[in-house]
Amino acid sequence: MQHTSLFIIRGDSSPDSFDLKRLAGVPTLSIGIAIDRWDVANWRPTYLVCLDDHIVETEIDQIVRLVREDRIAEFFLSGRALELAPELARHTNIRYLEEFVEHRFKTLGKSLGLHFTENLEFQSCRPEIATAETLAVRYGASLEYKVIALLSLSDSVEAFEAIREDFQRNQVLVQIFDTGSDSTLTKAAVFPYQSLSRLLDESLLGAVVVPVTAGEQAQVLDNLWLWSQPAFAPFLGPAPSRRPDLVLVCNNAGAAACEPAVRKFIAETPSLERCFAKIRFVVLDLAGDADLYQRENRGRRTEHGFRAGPNNMFFAAMDAMRTHWGHSLYMETDCVPIRPDWLGQVDRHLRGAEPPWVTGSIYRGADALGPREKRHINGNAIYATADPDFQHFVDSVWRPRLGELVTDRPELPFDCLLEALYELADARRGDADVNWQTLRKVSHKFRYSALIPNITSESGTLHMLADQIQDLLETSPDSCIVHTRALAGFVASLRSSGSTPSMPELLAITREAADGLPPRPPASPKKGPAWSVSRVREGLARRLPPSIKRLVD
Incomplete structure (x- = not known):
């Protein structure tokens, strides 16, 4: 042309x-x-x-x-x-x-x-x-x-x-x-x-950045296997001429022990290898209080806060990507693609809009949230890491202000900093209020998007999760990745089941777990001799309408 x-x-x-x-x-x-x-x-x-x-x-x-x-x-x-x-x-x-x-x-x-x-x-x-x-x-x-x-x-x-x-x-x-x-x-x-x-109509997605701890090494390999399957492929058809790097940010050498296995898997999987220009490992030296991650907002206080580990890994990732071209998709190991061509979808989104600094999801799960969390953009998002203005904001506002605030608010994670500033800002004071002055300059650079719905939940049931993902598939074609720890946990079950990998199969395994069915026998097809009569009866029963199911029970 x-x-x-x-x-x-x-x-x-x-x-x-x-x-x-x-x-x-x-x-x-x-x-x-x-x-x-x-x-x-x-x-x-x-x-x-x-x-x-x-x-x-x-x-x-x-x-x-x-x-x-x-x-x-x-x-x-x-x-x-x-x-x-x-x-x-x-x-x-x-x-x-x-x-x-x-x-x-x-x-x-x-x-x-x-x-x-x-x-x-x-x-x-x-x-x-x-x-x-x-x-x-x-x-x-x-x-x-x-x-x-x-x-x-x-x-x-x-x-x-x-x-x-x-x-x-x-x-x-x-x-x-x-x-x-x-x-x-x-x-x-x-x-x-x-x-x-x-x-030039170039690709704008420069990297996929995955933070990894020692306890997540198996999940990393399960995720790579999932990405290698046609139903979850990062790109369908040819990859862009400028391919993104895959960057794994490890909190310490213990987490980086997965590097040989990761490189081997990708090298032996051509469909996955073609999606990335380089495979890079960034190894930190986090330990003690600097590597702390307490899910509950209580316990011994430190100067680094309860979320010190994830906070430090995020800022290390921003530092590592500042000289690399394009935007970076930051996705933790509990993020699961729900459609093929998900990296292609992210790149098309970046090409079609005024370039933001951060593109991500408001919380869409079932848990109750406090006022500081209810509007925050989840950290699993797309960041303009090559933009010097964004990196200046990280260095001059995001990192130092978070460091100040966690002293009194140890539960504060990196992705809630903007909302914390809104809580502190007094717009009535105009330019005299530093927080309000900052927010007026940068708020338009933070955007909600349907790309990566944050639906992780501690209180919702697995059936609720499966229903919500099914609803996203049917009504939100722009949603291509979900952040949910529960679904990520079933990738290994899908991998070992022998079923043809697909989103319907992953949802089916999720529903089976919700109904208390035992995991599928390894390497057996979904419909085959490994299914027992009682297992089939249970499967039919859980598909009955709730009103009939109550009568049967």
């Missing part, structure tokens, strides 16, 4: 600032030459622009080499190149500035035998403020692309404002976006901002 967008970059951009491979196969225009960097990446732009006479004089040998190489579709050069290398005249894929800018034609182009052509894209009410960058953008617009994306351009705001005014007046119907959220052009509101990932 032909790409309708043109991506304009500076050839002298820092090698560390951008991965040229991201632009493979899409139309690109480079302002200037970075031949060493291009050779390392085995990459060439679609169009090369070099308009500064001094730079042309310095780079003429490289320009001639690139023209002869014949890997660049078209060149837009200063006429000085033709003066220095007359042999360029025989190449029909070279356009010259003097063909588009009248005063340059009169002073140089005419003597070189070039022809001047009136062009709407180059007509300007303020030609005297034109720069090499803005002339390159005008040239790009003349190539009839519908969208132009500016990458790391830092030229005169005034010159780019002139482009905006000229294109509006002359009805040059091209949409220009700046891809730098903190660029000069975005801050001056010259052009609208759009992220490069969205314009």
Whole structure:
């Protein structure tokens, strides 16, 4: 499919600032030459622009080499190149500035035998403020692309404002976006901002992050087995070109002991291995009070609080992912996919909305909650870990404020910090209240979503759980993962049952446990000789309507 967008970059951009491979196969225009960097990446732009006479004089040998190489579709050069290398005249894929800018034609182009052509894209009410960058953008617009994306351009705001005014007046119907959220052009509101990932239609999910303790090693392997089954596959069809990493954050070396088994399982399971770019282990050294996790909100108090272990693992995960691209899906081992293509669904969600910092679920289970928990976004969520502003919020607000509050509120988990700030904030004081000031700035970055319903429950029955998941399957097509410890506990039973793995089978096993039926014999099909008469009778009885069932009982 032909790409309708043109991506304009500076050839002298820092090698560390951008991965040229991201632009493979899409139309690109480079302002200037970075031949060493291009050779390392085995990459060439679609169009090369070099308009500064001094730079042309310095780079003429490289320009001639690139023209002869014949890997660049078209060149837009200063006429000085033709003066220095007359042999360029025989190449029909070279356009010259003097063909588009009248005063340059009169002073140089005419003597070189070039022809001047009136062009709407180059007509300007303020030609005297034109720069090499803005002339390159005008040239790009003349190539009839519908969208132009500016990458790391830092030229005169005034010159780019002139482009905006000229294109509006002359009805040059091209949409220009700046891809730098903190660029000069975005801050001056010259052009609208759009992220490069969205314009390239890239995957935005950079990692799946799983916190692991020593007691969860078996569950990790059961979950990987579940993900390897077609009914629970992370991606259906091809995985995206930029695949997420799978990152396991272990609280200590004891938890990390599962690494060989995890790597072996994934290496031997091609359907799972293709879903992830890398498998990474982050091993912490948590112990004692720093690794504490008390479910009950009582007991010995420490400076770290009752949820110190999960809190510390969360912040370690945020730290580990800050230099990695994209968003991170943070999912504990008691999160279970309920549909195939669940990572694909998460990625599609990220591509379709204003990028939040946190996307997750309000509590949707059956337990009673206090006022501080009732609106909180569960920690099993999607985090904008590559966003410097989000990481600044983690470092300056989330982590230090939680550390302060757990001294008096030891039960406070990391995912309730925002609600705790709402409880403390006094909006009547306006800017004088620091908590309210913070909340006004960041609240819109925290979003509820149906993607990962939090339905974990201590009081609900297994039948209630199965009914709720069935309801999600039937009425909430966007829900693809559920957070519920009870369901996760039956993954091992499904794995050992011999049944064809599917969501209906997992729900059936859950209901059987609710009715007190013994686990299915290992490696036996659901309907086969391993079923006893009494087991079938019990299964039929539990499917009777409640009114009839009471009469039978």
